Amino acid sequence: MHILLTGGAGYIGTHVMLCCLEAGHSVTVVDDFSNSSPKAIARVEALAGCRVVFHQGDIRDAALLDRVFQESKIDTVLHFAGLKAVNESVENPLSYYDVNVGGTIALAQAMGRAGVFRLVFSSTASVYGEQEKMPLTESSPIDDPTSPYGRSKRMVEQILEDHCASDPRWAIAVLRYFNPAGAHISGQIGEDPRGTPANLIPYATQVAIGQRAALSVFGNDYPTPDGTGVRDYIHVMDLAAGHLMAVDYLRMHMGYRVWNLGTGRGHSVLQIVQELENIIGKPLPTNFAERRSGDIAQCWADPARAERELGWRAQHDLNEMLADHWRWQKLNPKGYDS
Ligand code: NAD
Ligand code: WQD
Numbered sequence: 001m002h003i004l005l006t007g008g009a010g011y012i013g014t015h016v017m018l019c020c021l022e023a024g025h026s027v028t029v030v031d032d033f034s035n036s037s038p039k040a041i042a043r044v045e046a047l048a049g050c051r052v053v054f055h056q057g058d059i060r061d062a063a064l065l066d067r068v069f070q071e072s073k074i075d076t077v078l079h080f081a082g083l084k085a086v087n088e089s090v091e092n093p094l095s096y097y098d099v100n101v102g103g104t105i106a107l108a109q110a111m112g113r114a115g116v117f118r119l120v121f122s123s124t125a126s127v128y129g130e131q132e133k134m135p136l137t138e139s140s141p142i143d144d145p146t147s148p149y150g151r152s153k154r155m156v157e158q159i160l161e162d163h164c165a166s167d168p169r170w171a172i173a174v175l176r177y178f179n180p181a182g183a184h185i186s187g188q189i190g191e192d193p194r195g196t197p198a199n200l201i202p203y204a205t206q207v208a209i210g211q212r213a214a215l216s217v218f219g220n221d222y223p224t225p226d227g228t229g230v231r232d233y234i235h236v237m238d239l240a241a242g243h244l245m246a247v248d249y250l251r252m253h254m255g256y257r258v259w260n261l262g263t264g265r266g267h268s269v270l271q272i273v274q275e276l277e278n279i280i281g282k283p284l285p286t287n288f289a290e291r292r293s294g295d296i297a298q299c300w301a302d303p304a305r306a307e308r309e310l311g312w313r314a315q316h317d318l319n320e321m322l323a324d325h326w327r328w329q330k331l332n333p334k335g336y337d338s
Contacts, residue, residue, distance in 0.1 A: 002026040003247065004074045004116075006059050006107060007081030008052075009036035011191040012122065012177070012239060014044050015184055016078060019240040021048035028053040028072050030064070031081065035194060039336040043188045059103040062110060069114030076118040076247050079107060082152075085198055086126070086294060089149035100152035101159070108163060117169045118250040120243060123157055123176045125232070125262065125299055126150035134266075135302035138176070138258045146294045157258070164256035171254045173246040178232035178262030178301050180239055182321035183328035190328030191236075192335030200272060201233070201322070205329040208280045215284060217269050219291035224298055228269035232262040232300035235316035235324070245310040262301025263314040276322050 003020050007013050008029035013036075020027050021044070029041060029052055038056075045051055053072055057064040059081045068074075082100045083089065089096040104121070111119065128136050129144040145151045157174055164170045181201040183190030197203040206212045220227040242261045249257075267275075277284050306312045316324075332338040 001075040001247070002028065002072050004028045004030065004068065004077045006030050006077065006079045009033060009038065009040045010080055012180060012236060013078075013080040014040045014189045015236045015240040016080070016243045017041075017052065018044050018047055018184060018189065019237075019244055021050055021052070023244055026053075026072070028055070028068060028074065030055045030057060030059060030068055032056065032058045037192065037336040040189060040192070043336070047184070047186060047188055060099070060106045062106055065107065065110035066113065069110060069116060074114070074116050076120065076250060077107065077111060077116060078120045078243055078247070079104065080122050082122065084149065086147045086149045087198060089147050089152070090294070093148035096148050096152045097155075101155050104156045105159065108160070118171045119160070120173045120175060120246045120250070121156065121160060123153045123174045123258075124150065125176055125178045125260070125301065127154045127157065127176060128299065130296045131299075134298060135264060135300050136260065137302045138260055138305055146296065161256045168254060170256075171250040172256045173250055174256070174258040175242060175246060176258065176260050177239055178234050178260070178299070180236050181233045182235040182237065182316065182324040184237065185324055185327075187327040187331040190325065190332065192332075200269060201325055204272065204276055204284060205325055207284055208276060208326065209329055209333055211333065213285060215273065215286045216289035217273070217286055218289055218295060220288050222291075222297040224268055226268050226270050229295060230266040230268050230298035230300065232264070232266055233272070233318060233321055234262050234314055235321045238314040238316055241315070242306065242310065242312045245312045249310055257309070259306040259310060260301040260303050261306060261312070262303050264301055264303050266298055266300035267318055272318075272322070275318055276326070279319070279323050279326055
């Protein structure tokens with residue numbers, strides 16, 4: 001198959017791209033490098049031993065998308081391109097709605113013009129917002145995400161569901177990722193945050209390597225076993241495997257379907273710190289700080305639907321996830337610019 005990856009140069013896109021190439025698919029990437037580097041694509045090509053078709057540009061550029069679809073006969077689109085920083089989305093909501101919502105509409109329109117009707121969309125557990133009942137199933141309410149970022153993803157889900165209902169030719173898979181972490185085992189590709197990392201694991205590994213002084217643990221008075229926030233961390237290679245299974249599913253099934261991609265297990269911030277300390281073999285400087293605005297206490301997935309319908313289940317545990325993230329950090333202390 002020929003698969004188009006929007007945002008393919010980013011953290012999750014690079015890992016999925018590698019798995020697509022290893023599975024024998026051809027790949028086209030569209031990325032504007034607003035949050036990534038061309039070096040990431042070169043690393044994937046070196047690991048896979050083959051080349052991809054690449055277009056630098058914005059998914060909101062209809063003429064570019066038309067050229068992309070004319071140039072290669074695309075079977076399925078994996079749509080990663082988007083903005084993902086929760087804090088930034090509070091400061092600049094219009095650009096989040098423009099890129100995440102407007103960009104997806106532009107992509108779906110271009111797909112329709114080209115006669116390509118299979119789409120996998122990167123959604124997030126952020127659509128669930130704060131919930132009392134754990135684990136989260138795909139039927140848990142999504143009416144109150146806590147940020148413009150989460151709301152932009154929820155809007156896209158709604159738009160895609162409406163679009164699918166209006167035209168029986170479409171097959172759309174929505175994957176709600178929980179908290180992605182880890183890296184390919186080679187240490188050649190991984191997460192390369194620009195500036196100060198917003199997420200726990202990249203921040204912690206930058207502390208471990210000495211680039212940052214200490215990890216601030218945001219809140220130790222949550223109603224969780226040790227008072228710190230609990231999340232469902234999922235290895236990026238498990239996410240990648242889930243995408244390939246969704247691509248296969250869409251060959252046989254029309255319509256709109258949503259799946260959680262999580263492990264079904266929650267870990268607290270202090271558990272992450274302890275596990276990372278075991279891996280790096282020394283204490284990680286930490287301090288307790290105020291709760292971060294907009295944070296929820298806990299969140300983990302019920303991944304049963306993905307197991308039942310896709311045959312997908314997370315294979316990597318927390319130790320492997322942190323060891324792989326740490327290997328990438330050590331080999332590439334400054335990311336792709338190391
Ligand atoms: P990322 O920022 O590493 O990758 C996104 C890629 O999209 C980048 O390469 C960026 O340059 C590109 N991009 C951004 N705007 C674009 C535009 N207008 N046109 C073309 N390219 C554009 O992010 P990621 O972690 O790989 O996330 C991929 C997707 O998964 C995003 O949609 C994100 O919202 C979603 N997601 C991520 C997480 C996470 O924690 N990483 C969790 C849940 C969902
Ligand atoms: C995890 C835990 C923090 C940093 C966000 C998005 C979500 C998804 C993943 C895109 C929380 C604590 C963090 C630090 C800390 N992204 N923490 N010190 O907030 O669950 O999810 O990223 O879709 O949509 O909302 O992930 O890694 O930021 O935080 O104590 O320096 O670590 O308070 O409990 P989060 P995170």
